[in-house]
Amino acid sequence: AQLWVALPDVHRHTDPHFEHHAELPLVTAPGLTATLILGTVDGTTSPGTTYTPIVGADLALTRDADVRLPLNPDFEYAVLCMSGETRVDGVPVLPGSMxxxxxxxxxxxxxxxxxxxxxxxGGEPFDEELVMWWNFIGRSNEEIARARSDxxxxxxFGEVKGYDGGRIPAPTLPTVPLKPRGRVR
Structure with missing residues (x-):
């Protein structure tokens, strides 16, 4: 899975950077191995840099696992199913669904x-209004148009190293302005 994180305004112009951590911490329980990519789960913290309180964990479950993973009640969460047959809080979650x-x-x-x-x-709910369109995140229609042009x-945006193929063109922008949206509380 490739994940994009919207940075808060104070950090959104941070220079791009890459981190590699050969060893990531694990949280385990019978039938569960959670590899912490970002943030903290059950008192275990990833070395990955974050700019807001967030969490990302790769969960591996074995057949017939029935576990409860502790969560931070101040965060909002989602689960993305990559493979297998799983129930999350009693709800079936199929591969490719969130x-x-x-x-x-x-x-x-x-x-x-x-x-x-x-x-x-998961993470703390994001307070800012954003425009999300294709692979771009901005604060206004104009920022998205500039990102598409760039x-x-x-x-x-630079070049993706190791990708065998040409740059994928961005779709044409909609004819109506894109509106910033935020989380309604």
Whole structure:
């Protein structure tokens, strides 16, 4: 899974950078191995740099696992199913689907009908209004239009090393202005 994180305004112009951590911490329980990519789960913290309180964990479940993973109730969460047959808080989650879990949870009940892989994603609810379109995130229609132009002109975004193929063109912008949206509380 490739994940994009919207940075808060104070950090959104941070220079791009890459981190590699050969060893990532694990949280384990019978039938569960959670590899922490970002943030903290059950008192275990990833070395990955974050700019807001967030969490990302790769969850591996074995067949017939029935576990409860502790969560931070101040975060909102979602689970992305990568493989296998899983129930998240009693709800079937199929490969390729995401289940939004909201805020206020102190634990995540997981049941696996087969070996399964999930991504746990979460963090403090984002207070800023954003425009999200294609691979771009901005604060206004104008920022998205500039990002699209920069992408199409091969400026600002650089080159993806190791990708065998040409730059994928961005779709044409909609004819109506894109509106910033935020989380309604």
């Amino acid at each position: 289940l939004y879990l909201g805020c206020g949870r102190t634990e995540l009940p997981l049941q696996a009908q087969s070996d399964a892989g999930l991504m746990l994603l 992408w199409m002109e091969s400026s600002r």
